[in-house]
Amino acid sequence: MNGTSDLPRIQDQPLQLEPLLAWGTHPECxxxxxFAGTVRDHHDAKPVLSLAYTAYAPxxxxxxxxIERAVAAKHGVPYLxxxxxxxxxAIGEVAIYCVARAPHRAEAFAACKEAVDRTKHEVPIWKEEFYADGSSAFVEGCCIRPDAEAEAAPHPHAHAHHHQEAHEHRHG
Structure with a gap:
């Protein structure tokens, strides 16, 4: 692929933007x-002191x-x-970076948004927040597919519809 293909996607040290920006010039782009996602100081009106992400790294x-390959192909993005x-x-630290290079801004923005959304909802990464009152909680919605509610729907046709959408999503 390119010089950052071997860059670990899951990292346990502060994230560095430079390696993501430095590779190649992409004159066609x-x-x-x-996108940089940082740790904020609140969630649902509760003061957050810090958080921890855990993942099954492999x-x-x-x-x-x-996700990078699928989204890049979908949007015609040479680098994602x-x-x-x-x-x-800690509060303010970067939790996720996404960089997309494309011929035009529309494709770059679309690829960046989709890659971040899919990473948040599909990849086994869990977010635990630690609150000022001494409590902590895992954040709902992290590592949960957006169509998970459809699977739980009692309607007899919901599963068949969901299965078709999931099949198209994976192979489309």
């Missing part, structure tokens, strides 16, 4: 989109690379990389 690595931090993070 006029658009570069970047599977998370594979799934992020699969996602890296995610695990371990303890």
């Amino acid at each position: 006029g658009g570069l989109a970047l 599977l998370a690595e594979k799934q992020i690379r699969d 990389r996602v890296v995610h931090r695990v371990g303890a993070l």
Whole structure:
């Protein structure tokens, strides 16, 4: 692929943006989109002191690379990389970077958004928040597929519809 193909997608040290931006010039690309997700100081009106991400790294690595390939192909993006931090993070630290280079901004933005959304909902990475009152909780919605509610729906046709969408999603 390129010089950052061997860059670990799951990292336990502070994330570095430079390696993601430095590879190649991509003269065919006029658009570069970047997303940085940082740790905020609140969730649902509760003060957050810090958080911790845990992951099953071998599977998370594979799934992020699969997402990169699928999203890059879908949007015609020559370069797409996602890296995610695990371990303890303080307020303001970067938890995820996504960089997309594309011929135009629209494709770069779309690829960046989809790659981040899919990483948050499909990759086995769990987020635990630690609150000012001494409690902690795993955040619902992290590592849960967006169509998970459809599987639980009691309607007899919901599963068949969900299965078809999931099949198209994976192979489309």
